[in-house]
Structures are given as C-alpha cells and as structure tokens.
Amino acid sequence: MASGETQTSTDQQRRWLHIRKLLERSGPFCHPDFEPSPEILDFIMESCKILIVGAGGLGCELLKDLALLGFRKLHIVDMDTIELSNLNRQFLFRKNDIGLSKAKCAVEFVNKRVPGCEAIAHHCAIQDLDEGFYRQFHIVVCGLDSIVARRWLNGMLMSLLQYNDDRSLDQSSVIPLVDGGTEGFKGNARVILPGMSACIECTLDLYPPQKTFPLCTIANTPRLPEHCIEYVKVIQWAKENPWGSNTALDGDDPQHVGWVFEKAQDRAMKHGISNVTYRLTQGVLKNIIPAVASTNAAIAACCASEVFKLATSCCTSMNNYMVMNMADGVYTYTFNAEKRPDCVACSNSTRVVEIEPQATLQSIYDKLCEDPAYLMKSPGITTVINGRNKTLYMSSIKSIEERTRDNLKKKLTELGLFNGADILVADVTTPNTVTIKLKFSEYQDVEMTR
Amino acid sequence: MIKLFSLKQQKKDEEGSARAGGSQKKASAAQLRITKDLNELNLPKTCNTEFPDPDDLLNFKLIICPDEGFYRGGRFVFSFKVGPNYPHEPPKVKCETAVYHPNIDLEGNVCLNILREDWKPVLTVNSIVYGLQYLFLEPNPEDPLNKEAADELQSNRRLFEQHVQRAMRGGYVGSSYFERCLK
Numbered sequence: 001m002a003s004g005e006t007q008t009s010t011d012q013q014r015r016w017l018h019i020r021k022l023l024e025r026s027g028p029f030c031h032p033d034f035e036p037s038p039e040i041l042d043f044i045m046e047s048c049k050i051l052i053v054g055a056g057g058l059g060c061e062l063l064k065d066l067a068l069l070g071f072r073k074l075h076i077v078d079m080d081t082i083e084l085s086n087l088n089r090q091f092l093f094r095k096n097d098i099g100l101s102k103a104k105c106a107v108e109f110v111n112k113r114v115p116g117c118e119a120i121a122h123h124c125a126i127q128d129l130d131e132g133f134y135r136q137f138h139i140v141v142c143g144l145d146s147i148v149a150r151r152w153l154n155g156m157l158m159s160l161l162q163y164n165d166d167r168s169l170d171q172s173s174v175i176p177l178v179d180g181g182t183e184g185f186k187g188n189a190r191v192i193l194p195g196m197s198a199c200i201e202c203t204l205d206l207y208p209p210q211k212t213f214p215l216c217t218i219a220n221t222p223r224l225p226e227h228c229i230e231y232v233k234v235i236q237w238a239k240e241n242p243w244g245s246n247t248a249l250d251g252d253d254p255q256h257v258g259w260v261f262e263k264a265q266d267r268a269m270k271h272g273i274s275n276v277t278y279r280l281t282q283g284v285l286k287n288i289i290p291a292v293a294s295t296n297a298a299i300a301a302c303c304a305s306e307v308f309k310l311a312t313s314c315c316t317s318m319n320n321y322m323v324m325n326m327a328d329g330v331y332t333y334t335f336n337a338e339k340r341p342d343c344v345a346c347s348n349s350t351r352v353v354e355i356e357p358q359a360t361l362q363s364i365y366d367k368l369c370e371d372p373a374y375l376m377k378s379p380g381i382t383t384v385i386n387g388r389n390k391t392l393y394m395s396s397i398k399s400i401e402e403r404t405r406d407n408l409k410k411k412l413t414e415l416g417l418f419n420g421a422d423i424l425v426a427d428v429t430t431p432n433t434v435t436i437k438l439k440f441s442e443y444q445d446v447e448m449t450r
Numbered sequence: 451m452i453k454l455f456s457l458k459q460q461k462k463d464e465e466g467s468a469r470a471g472g473s474q475k476k477a478s479a480a481q482l483r484i485t486k487d488l489n490e491l492n493l494p495k496t497c498n499t500e501f502p503d504p505d506d507l508l509n510f511k512l513i514i515c516p517d518e519g520f521y522r523g524g525r526f527v528f529s530f531k532v533g534p535n536y537p538h539e540p541p542k543v544k545c546e547t548a549v550y551h552p553n554i555d556l557e558g559n560v561c562l563n564i565l566r567e568d569w570k571p572v573l574t575v576n577s578i579v580y581g582l583q584y585l586f587l588e589p590n591p592e593d594p595l596n597k598e599a600a601d602e603l604q605s606n607r608r609l610f611e612q613h614v615q616r617a618m619r620g621g622y623v624g625s626s627y628f629e630r631c632l633k
Contacts, residue, residue: 147535147538148534148535151478151479151480151534151535151538152478152534154479155476155478155479158476159476201479204537204538204571205571207538209538209569209570210539212566212567213566213567214561214563214566214567214593215559215560215561215565215566215595216553216561216593216594216595219555219559219561219594219595219597220594220595220597234559235555235557235559238557239557344479344482344483345479378489379489380485380488380489382477382485382507384476384477388505389477389481389505389506389507390505391504391505391507394488394489394504396488396489396490396491397488397489397491397499397501398498398499399498399499399500399501399504400501400504403501403504404504422476424477424482424485426482426485426486426488426489426490427489428489428490432482432486433477433482433483433485433486
C-alpha cells in the first residue's frame, strides 16, 4: 500500500535481500527447471494468489509467514469469530476483537503491519464460495481442525482438474494444496498435487478415529469423568430435552454446557467418580484438544516454506507428508504417502459415453450392461442437478427401483441431463462409483461446454 | 515432479475465467461411497430398506423382521443418517420401534460396537445390517443398555422371553409401555 510504494529503492533492496539470495542464484537443491531471475520476486509480489483456509491457530501464523515472505495477493477465509480462549496463540487478535470475524481482524492487522500486503478477508464458510472463486488461486494452504472441511476442499480442488482427450492430466489446472494440522504437541504438514500425488481421500485412514466409548459402558458401568459427560450428551439430553425437542446440544452455548455439567456431576456422584469439571465438560462436548502455540508455529512455518517452494521452484517440494512429534523431545519424519489408484476423489475415473440426444435412460442402462467396455451387472445410476443429488435408476433396492422405473422410458433431456453432464454409476464390477460424461453424438464437433 | 509455475502462467485470472470448466457440481466423496454401499447392499431375507426420498440416499430406514429367536414375528424399524464425514464416521443409527432388548434402550439407542468405538472406514452399511440382525438373534446381556432386560435374560430366560412377547404384542413390561410391533 502507500507506505510500500514510498520506500526508497535501497530500502526495497535490503528488505528482500534474503529472499533474493534464494531466487536469483542457483543451488544444489533447486528444481531442475529453476532459472534464477529477479522476475520471480515480482511474480510472488504482483501475481501469485494464495488462499489461506482458516484464520485460527495455524491461519494466523500462515498469514504472517506468507506476508513476510513477500506474498501480497493473499486471501483468507474463516467463518468463526474471535473468542477469549484464542488469544494466547492467535496473536493477530486482541481482547477488543472478541466477537469479531477472525478473517477480517487477521487481515486488518497484517495489512497494517506489513507494508505492501494486500490481504483480503472472507468471513464465511468454505462451502459458500464457488468454483470460480477457488479457480483463481495458484496455491491453497490450509490450517483446519476439521476432517469434513478438508475433504470438501480436497473435492473442490479435484473438481477443478481438467483432463485432455487422451485422459492425461492438464497440468495447468492443478492447484497445489498445502495442508497443516496440529493436535497438542503433534503436527503434520503435507503437499498435495491434486490428481498427481496422494490426496486427503487417499489417506483418509491415517486420521485417528474420534475417541468414543462403548455405549453400554457409559450407560451402565461408568469409570471415568468423561463417561459421565458422554452419558449426559448422548442419552440424557435426548431424553430430557431441556430446551425443547428440536434443540441440538450446542457446545458453544454456556447454558447448555452448564446443564450438562450439572447432570454429569450428579451422575459422577452416584457412581463415586470425581473430577467432573466445567472445563472438562466443555472439552468433551467440543472434542477440545489443548492447542500448543509452538506446534502451530512450527507446522505453519513448514507449510509456508512449501508454499514458497511451489511458487518459486527455488527448491524441490517436500515428498510429501511430514509428521512431527514434540511430546517427548522433537521427532520428525517425512515419507511419501502413495496415491491410491482407486481413490474416490483423485483417480480420474471419468469416462465418456457417446449417445444420441434422443436416447432414453434405458439405452444408457443397456449400454452399461452390454458394451464390452463395461459389462456391468446392475448399475445404480445417479447424478447431480443444480447441486442436488438425483437418483435416476437403481435396480438393487426395491423401494427405489419401483419409484425410478419410469425414468428408464424417459429421454435423457427430460431427466435434466444435457450434453457434457456427468452421471454417477455404481456397480459390483468397479471398485468405486464411476463418473461418466455424456456426449451427445450430434454435438460431436462442438466443444463440450455447457 | 513438475514445475508448476512458469512465469508465463502469471495471468491466472483471465485464463481461469475463460476455461470451459463444467458448472455441474460434483458429488461429495461421502455421496459416492454411500451410492456404492447401497447399490451392493445384500440384504438377508429378513431385512428390507425404505427410502422416503429416492433422491436422498443419506437418510433411510431399515426394517428387520426376525424369523427365529426371541424376536421372531416382530417388525423393527431403524433409521440411518449418513453424515458428510462418511465413511470416516459411522452412520447414526436409531431404533424407532420400542423394543424390550438388553442392547437397545427405550430411547432407541443401540449398543453395537461397530456403530461407535469399533467403526472402521472399510466397513459398509451391509456390515451394520448384519450387526443389527445379529443383535436380535443373540441379545448380549454382557453389554447391557437396558440393564433390567439384561439381568432378566441372565437370571430367568423364560421370564425374559415372556416379557419380549408381551412387549411385541403391545403392553407394559414393568413401568414401560411398548407399542405392538408384530408383523
């Protein structure tokens, strides 16, 4: 901004001296195609657009790190507002900011503090932003605490991939995802090249399952204070409906937490269990694992340098999954997480079926069963129309078969399908649901746009 | 490894907006997986599914009519809710029919290990169906959710059987009322 432009050129030179050493000289760790040049710094500052997802513990660190590395076109998205308990580690926020948007406060702070930085805030859920929004970025880096959100983002970046006619990946459509995560003294950072290296869905098994207790234990033989809290959460809340039957338990509502705390204490007393506290109640209800500021700092720094490496090619990227454990000494290990050839998200299973525009669903169904390229047994066919799932035909489930049987007689166009539309086909003969793109034969020579 | 950014590719914006990307929204990974699970559902002859909305594969009911054991002749309805984090997290399953059963409480909570602590992403809706069916054939008094029923099953099998029958015909067992659920 203004202060950035009024800097003298010597100041400019000195400010980026260290970065320029990396970008204007070659070295043994450079990417083979790296060509040292002062233009790379210009690219970082003027063109390279980075999206930071999450403005919490990792997000604050990432925004600061990337701004100080010279990135200016930064966007940050977070739907949350600032709470008192964030302030020990989310250092871009102050006590006066409590209740305000995390994304907005973080951006305001960094733009003021780092001359030239033009970060933009988005105070909304990631799901509120569309393909056009995500497509504008060169790299996405995320510091999230939710697996659902990671999977959604992963799916979004996969859906932006373009494939050539020979089914090879169009590399210009790849938006790398750098993902960081922390839990107490443990953390991980990874680099995902959508369609090229292991994605979130490929390694879904690596996420630890949520800690749950057997229902019968919490119901009959509680031994831990957590068992008492879980009991109230899982069983007593639904039974007593303290705020009416449609009110879901909200871990952020102090009245709800208070009610659970009281009932859990009663239960603990009955079973001779001690140490049910308000804090523990809150922790169990919201699955809180205490956050450690230095874990966030280390993981975010690692992610930020991966972003820098990807953007500049001044060094080859991490390959591709780094774990860090600081619970007992400091231990890190980096390994190559492998891409699953049958991954639901990133294996390019899309195939094209050519069909007459006047064809019925029955003809597609027959083709899938009879065409030697498919030879399916009982394909279940669904699609997504205007963001809504629609079941076109599924023979294996009686109640659905009866209600979708009439669709077989209908023309594809009557069912809302169009040239270039995707249908999803599940069958015992394929390891996953397959995406099939319809290509209307009379449109052959026209480019397949909607 | 590829070099993702040559400086030539700077004009990301213009290029991006001009791309032919389909405006069709992709189905979520959870949706793709549940479609696969359901299409391959291999139900025992005692079980059936009902989909109130055929377009919504994430919410459905499973009806079990056991043909042997204590619960022979009954008709029990379970609701399945599959969340966006499937298969990382199991579906939420509740029993909608009031039943006198050691592992199912009067609110419809079901104590089945694979529905909570032993769930794994490799398991499918089919695994749960078999798990639930097994609960009716072999109620497990060691892991009780309805303690009264469990104690009775252990101490007096005949009495337990009578109570199960009474509950299925519709009536009171102890202070709890059960709606008739015979087929």
